C-alpha cells in the first residue's frame with residue numbers, strides 16, 4: 001500500500017502548491033493532514049516525505065544502502081560528476097574519509113589564526129561603508145567562501161584567489177538558473193566559468209607539484225596524496241570536482257546560518273548582552289584583543305555555542321534532503337516504490353513540539369539538555385552527514401567573537417520579518433544591516449596605557 005497523500009495534477013503534481021507558498025507551510029500542512037509519512041509529486045517526480053526521526057534514520061542510516069543520493073543532472077554538470085555527494089559505495093567511502101580527516105577538529109584547529117584574520121577584515125570592511133547598509137547574506141557568502149578557500153588550499157596567492165572568486169561567483173549565479181545552454185544565459189556562463197575553475201585548479205596543482213609541496217595538510221594536499229587499495233591516485237577532474245563540491249556545500253549553508261544568527265541576536269537584546277558578556281571575558285583575557293583567539297578558547301563559549309545550535313534548529317536551513325529508492329522498500333506497512341524520491345524532512349522534526357517545546361520560540365537554553373536521539377539533525381546523519389560541521393561551527397564562533405566585542409549593528413527598513421529562499425532560507429532582502437565600530441572596551445591594561 002502506498003502512503004496517504006495527494007499526487008496533485010497530472011505532470012505538474014503539487015509543484016505549484018509547494019512553490020506558491022512558504023514551503024514550510026506546505027510540509028506542515030501535509031504532516032497535520034496525513035501524519036509522518038505521506039506521498040506527493042513534485043518537480044516531475046513521485047516522492048514519499050518522511051517527518052519522523054525513526055523514518056529519517058531508516059533512510060539515512062540503517063537502510064541507507066536502499067536509497068541513493070539524487071540531484072538534477074544540470075547541478076551534477078555544474079559542480080562536477082565526481083563530487084562525493086553524488087556517489088555511494090567504495091568511491092564515496094574513500095573520499096569521505098579523506099574529506100572528513102581534512103575537516104576533523106585536529107585539522108581545523110590550525111585554521112584559527114587564518115579564519116580570525118578573514119573575520120576581522122570582513123567586519124572592518126562592513127563598518128567602513130560610511131553608514132550605508134550591507135546585504136548581510138552576500139557579505140557572509142564572501143566570508144564563508146574565503147574560509148572555504150583557506151581550508152582547501154591554505155594561504156593562496158592573490159592572483160589565484162581573485163580568479164577563483166570571480167569564476168566561482170559566475171558559477172554561483174548559474175546554479176539555480178534555468179538550465180538552457182545557449183550563449184549569454186546564466187547557465188551557459190556558469191558552465192564556462194566551471195571550465196575556467198578547472199583550469200585554475202590545474203595550475204595550482206602543477207605549481208604545488210613543481211615546488212614539491214605535496215605534504216601540505218589542507219584538503220588539496222589530502223586529495224593529491226590519496227591512493228586507493230589498488231594504489232590508484234585521483235585524476236585532476238576528480239580533485240577539482242570535489243573542491244568545487246566542498247565550496248558549494250560550505251558557502252551558502254554557513255552564510256545563511258550566520259545571517260540568521262545576526263537576526264536572532266538583534267531581535268533579542270538580552271540574549272545579545274549574555275553573548276557579549278561571555279565573549280568580552282575572553283577578549284579581556286586576551287589583553288583587549290591584542291593576543292589572538294586560541295582553539296582552546298573557542299571550545300569554551302557555552303552560551304554562543306547554544307545560540308548556534310538553536311539557530312541551526314530554528315532556521316533549519318537544510319530543511320530536507322533527497323534520496324531515491326534503488327529497490328521497492330517497505331516501511332511501516334507502506335510501499336516506497338523503486339525510483340521514487342524519498343525526502344526526510346529535517347525541519348518538521350526540528351519544529352515538532354513533541355521534541356522541542358514551544359518550537360517557534362528562539363530559546364538557546366533548551367540545548368542545556370541534549371535533544372532526544374535523531375531529533376536534531378542540522379548536519380544530516382548517516383553516511384552522507386556533513387563532514388564540514390566542525391569548520392562551520394568554528395568559523396561562526398570566531399566571527400561572533402569579533403562581532404560582539406567590537407561592533408554594533410542595526411537592521412535597516414521597517415519590514416524586518418519574512419523569509420526568502422535561494423534555495424536556502426534567508427531573512428528578507430538578505431537582512432540589510434548598518435554596521436559600526438564600538439569605542440574600544442576599557443580593560444585594566446589598556447586603561448593603564450592610555
Ligand code: HEM
Pocket residue numbers: 084085086096099103151245246249250251253254257317318321322377378379380381383384385386387388389391392
Ligand atoms: C551551517 C553550515 C552547514 C550546514 C547546515 C550543513 C548541512 C549539511 C547537511 C544536512 C548535509 C547532508 C545532506 C544529505 O544527507 O543529503 C551536508 C553534507 C555535506 N556538507 Fe555540509 N553543512 C554546512 C557546512 C558545511 C561546510 C563548511 C562544509 C565544508 C567544509 C560542508 C561540506 C559538506 C559535504 C562535502 C557534504 C556531503 C557529504 C557526503 O555526501 O558524504 N558543509 N551538509
